[in-house]
Amino acid sequence: QTLSEARELRDEFQRFLHEYEFGMREIETKISILRDEFTHHHSYNPIEHVKSRVKSPDSIVEKVARRGVEPDFASIRQHITDIAGVRVTCSFVADVYRLFDLLTAQDDITVRIVKDYIATPKANGYRSLHAILEVPVFLSSGPIMVPVEVQFRTIAMDFWASLEHKIHYKFQGQVPAHLVDDLTAAADAASELDGRMERLHHEAHAPLAALPTVPRDV
Numbered sequence: 001q002t003l004s005e006a007r008e009l010r011d012e013f014q015r016f017l018h019e020y021e022f023g024m025r026e027i028e029t030k031i032s033i034l035r036d037e038f039t040h041h042h043s044y045n046p047i048e049h050v051k052s053r054v055k056s057p058d059s060i061v062e063k064v065a066r067r068g069v070e071p072d073f074a075s076i077r078q079h080i081t082d083i084a085g086v087r088v089t090c091s092f093v094a095d096v097y098r099l100f101d102l103l104t105a106q107d108d109i110t111v112r113i114v115k116d117y118i119a120t121p122k123a124n125g126y127r128s129l130h131a132i133l134e135v136p137v138f139l140s141s142g143p144i145m146v147p148v149e150v151q152f153r154t155i156a157m158d159f160w161a162s163l164e165h166k167i168h169y170k171f172q173g174q175v176p177a178h179l180v181d182d183l184t185a186a187a188d189a190a191s192e193l194d195g196r197m198e199r200l201h202h203e204a205h206a207p208l209a210a211l212p213t214v215p216r217d218v
């Protein structure tokens, strides 16, 4: 490979990553508008915090290899859908679904995949609502649709997932059985806490049930 070919590839990879960053920013803006509208006009903020990231080149390469995806831009675009990621941490489970409904009801958003790990938690107890959303990004060359993985979860789910992630990393995936059991029990306790906090919140703020929602199909 010549130096100029290597430079061309580097530039193409940078353009590729920029598309995901732009898509991520579009989603971040939509969420921050919803948050501000709720705060100013409904005196209620359903969002605790929002974190975003574009996957690092190393983890893209690792996932491409692990999934056996052809290492060209078109295949990666098609098969790796979590290059742009936004994590929305909400106060309560009802807010998770409210935010999901309000975001996915927007006309320019296409819902590609939804994985509801709250309704059906993973075996280890992991809970969150995942959605691959496509959002248009308007480049100088025209519009493109960019997939963004949005994870919606409560503070309790986030607390659990971040500890589980650290433990998983520390043991390089080979977590001792007693810790796995403890983590699963902790996930159930976190879910129970979510239920209790939501009931308390409802009792204290009954009128908030009337906050905007989108009619659900299911």
Ligand code: 0O2
Pocket (backbone or CB within 6 Å): 082, 085, 115, 122, 124, 126, 130, 160, 161, 162, 164, 165
């Ligand atoms: P990061 O750094 O958060 O991006 P895969 O991505 O191949 O593992 P899939 O089916 O594409 O699997 O995605 P899935 O199951 O919808 O979830 C992937 C992401 O959800 C993970 O991203 C985590 O962020 C989160 N997640 C899923 N399961 C767990 C879990 O058991 N524990 C924790 N802590 N997080 C989980 P990445 O790529 O692993 O990491």
